[in-house]
Amino acid sequence: MNYPAASAIKEIWQKDPRTLAATWLDNRQAQWDVVALRRQCPCAECVDETSGARKLVPEQIAESVRPLVIRSVGRYAMAIEFSDGHRTGIYTYDLLRKLSQQ
Amino acid sequence: MSLLTRIFKKSPNPLPPPPPPREEAPKARPTAKTAGQHKPEQLGGQALSGVRQIIAVASGKGGVGKSTSAVNLAYCLIALGYKVGLLDADIYGPSLAIMTGVGNPEEMQGALVVPPIHQGIKMISVAMFASASSAQILRGPMAGNMIKQFLTNVAWGELDYLLIDYPPGTGDIQLTISQTASLAGAIMITSPQEIALADVRKAIAMFGTLKVPVLGIIETMSYFICDSCDKKHFIFTQGGGAKLAAEFALPLLGQIPLAAEITASSDEGKPLSLHRTSSPAAQAYRAAAEQCLSELGRLSQQNTAALGSFTLHWKQ
Ligand SMILES: Nc1ncnc2c1ncn2[C@@H]1O[C@H](COP(=O)(O)OP(=O)(O)OP(=O)(O)O)[C@@H](O)[C@H]1O
Ligand SMILES: [Mg+2]
Ligand SMILES: [Zn+2]
Numbered sequence: 001m002n003y004p005a006a007s008a009i010k011e012i013w014q015k016d017p018r019t020l021a022a023t024w025l026d027n028r029q030a031q032w033d034v035v036a037l038r039r040q041c042p043c044a045e046c047v048d049e050t051s052g053a054r055k056l057v058p059e060q061i062a063e064s065v066r067p068l069v070i071r072s073v074g075r076y077a078m079a080i081e082f083s084d085g086h087r088t089g090i091y092t093y094d095l096l097r098k099l100s101q102q
Numbered sequence: 103m104s105l106l107t108r109i110f111k112k113s114p115n116p117l118p119p120p121p122p123p124r125e126e127a128p129k130a131r132p133t134a135k136t137a138g139q140h141k142p143e144q145l146g147g148q149a150l151s152g153v154r155q156i157i158a159v160a161s162g163k164g165g166v167g168k169s170t171s172a173v174n175l176a177y178c179l180i181a182l183g184y185k186v187g188l189l190d191a192d193i194y195g196p197s198l199a200i201m202t203g204v205g206n207p208e209e210m211q212g213a214l215v216v217p218p219i220h221q222g223i224k225m226i227s228v229a230m231f232a233s234a235s236s237a238q239i240l241r242g243p244m245a246g247n248m249i250k251q252f253l254t255n256v257a258w259g260e261l262d263y264l265l266i267d268y269p270p271g272t273g274d275i276q277l278t279i280s281q282t283a284s285l286a287g288a289i290m291i292t293s294p295q296e297i298a299l300a301d302v303r304k305a306i307a308m309f310g311t312l313k314v315p316v317l318g319i320i321e322t323m324s325y326f327i328c329d330s331c332d333k334k335h336f337i338f339t340q341g342g343g344a345k346l347a348a349e350f351a352l353p354l355l356g357q358i359p360l361a362a363e364i365t366a367s368s369d370e371g372k373p374l375s376l377h378r379t380s381s382p383a384a385q386a387y388r389a390a391a392e393q394c395l396s397e398l399g400r401l402s403q404q405n406t407a408a409l410g411s412f413t414l415h416w417k418q
Contacts, residue, residue: 008408014416025408034416070414083418 009072009093018066022096030100038065038082040099041089149214150253152260153187155286155398158279158314162305163298164270167322167358168291169197170368172267174384175289177375178391180222184262187217189252190227191279192269193245198227203371206230214257221376226256246278253282272304280312287317287398289355294324294342306350317397318353319343320390323360327382334359353397356390359383 008025015021020032039058041047046056061084068081073090081087091099150156159172169190176188190198198204204220207230217224228248258264266283269275288309292302302319309316321343325334347354358364361383367374374384 008405010407010409012409012412012414014414017417066418067414067416069416070412072409072412 012070012078020067020070022100024093024097030096032096032100034067035061035063035065037067037080037091037099038084038086038089041086042091042095043088045086045088148254149256149258150264150283153258153264154262156264156266156283157317157394157398158266158268158285158288158309159291160268160276160288160305160309161270161291161298162272162301162303162308163292166291166293166298168270169201169267170364171289171291171320171322171358171387171390172265173198173201173368173373174375174387175391175394176223176265177221177373178388179263179265179395181375181379181388182391182395185260186222187224187258187261187264188226189256189264189266190225190229191249191252191266191275193228193248193275194269197229198225198267199229201368201371202373211257214255216257224258224261226252228252245275249275249279250282253279270301272301272308276305276308277312280309280314285309285312285314287315287401289317289394290319290346290352292319292321292343292346294321296342299342299346302346303349306346306352315401316350316352317394317401318355319347320356320358321354322358324357326360353393355393355397356386358386358390 010023010025010027012020012022015031018034020034020037022030024030039056039061041056046054048055064083066083068083070078070080073079077090077092078096079087079090082089159168159175161168169192172188172190176186179186188198202220202223202225204225204227205218207215207218207226209216215226217226218230219225264283266279266285268279288305290302290306292298306316324343327334343354343357346352359382361374361381363378363381364374364383367377374381375387378384379388
C-alpha cells in the first residue's frame, strides 16, 4: 500500500540529548524538542477525549524528561516511552508534522 | 444466509451460497480518533489475492461523471495492455450494465462468483444481482455488507488494476469499501463548478484519514469543443479542478471535455474509449489514465524509500 509523502518517514535519529530529528519522505527535515513532545502528548490521559482540552499541565512535566525508546506504530505513527514512566502517547506523523520546527 | 445469496435467490440464476463470513477482528471504526491507528484489515484474501492494485474512483459529489470516468479509464487501461476489473459499487444508481452492455454472471468457481467479462474487463455491478427497485431499499449496514461481498466473494483472479466506481457521498458505505479493500490510491472526480468542490474536499479528507493516497484530480465537463471552430469553450466556471489540485498539492490528472458523444455513447452501451478512441474526450481519458499510472508508480517508489518499522533507543 502506498502512503502520501507527508506522512511517511525516511530517516529518524537522535540529534542531541534533547532533540529528535527526522527526514520526511519528501526530503523535508524536521526536529522536535523531546520535552515539548512529552508536554504535547496526545493520549487519552493527557487530552480529554470528548472536548479535546489538554488535561496535562505542561509545568508539571520536568525539563529533565527524556524518551527511553521510540518505536514505529504501523506506517503512520510512533509511540514514545518517556523516562517519567509515561508510555501511552501515540504520535501520528500528521501530528508530528504540525509540531515540528523546520 | 448472506445478503448476496438472498439477492441471488430472486435473480433468474440462483447460485450456491458464498462461504461463511470469516472471523473478523474487532472492527476499527474510522472515527477521527481511531482512524489511522489501525491499518484496515485486508479482507477477502482469496478473492483479492491476485489483484495487484485497487483504485477508487470517487468524488463525494453526485453526477460529476464518476461512473463515466471509471468505465472509460478501465477501457484505456485495457488498451494499454493491463488486466483490469471494474466494480460498480453504487447501490442506489447501478449503471455499469447500461453503460457497457455487460451481461450477468453465470458461473461459480468454488464459492466465488465468476464476473462476466466485457471486452477483456471483469465487471461486477449491483444491478447484476438485484432489480434496481430492490437495491433501492437497502440501507446503511445492509448496503455496506453487500458491497463487502462484491469485493470478497467474487473470483477477480489475476488483475493489474481493480477500479471501484464509488457511490456519491462520504458515509458508511464509502468507509466500508475503503476499509475492506486495501486501496493503492483514489482518483477524485470533480466538475469545474464551485458547488462540487465542497463535497470533493470532504472525500479527500476521508481518504486522508484512512491514509489512502489521493492520486490526483480528474475534472470532467471542463470545456466544450464545438463543431464549427475547434476552440475550447469554457461553459462552467473555469478551474475548479485546478483550484482543488493547488489547494491539496495534488496533480490535475486530466480535464475531460463536455461532449454530447460521451452521454450518447454511454446510453448506447458503447463507451467512447472503446468505440471512438480518436475523439477528443477519449484522448483526454487516455491521457488521464497514463497520468494516473505514472502517479501510482511514483507513489510505489516513494513507498520503498519509506522507513518500515523502527526502534530508536535514546542515549541518556
Ligand atoms: N465529459 C462529459 N461530457 C458530457 N456528459 C458527461 C460527461 N461526463 C459525464 N457525463 C454525463 O453526466 C451524467 C452523469 O455522469 P455519471 O453517471 O458518470 O456521473 P456519476 O458521478 O457517476 O453520478 P452518480 O453520482 O449518480 O453515480 C451522465 O448522463 C453522463 O453521461
Ligand atoms: Mg455513478
Ligand atoms: Zn499522554
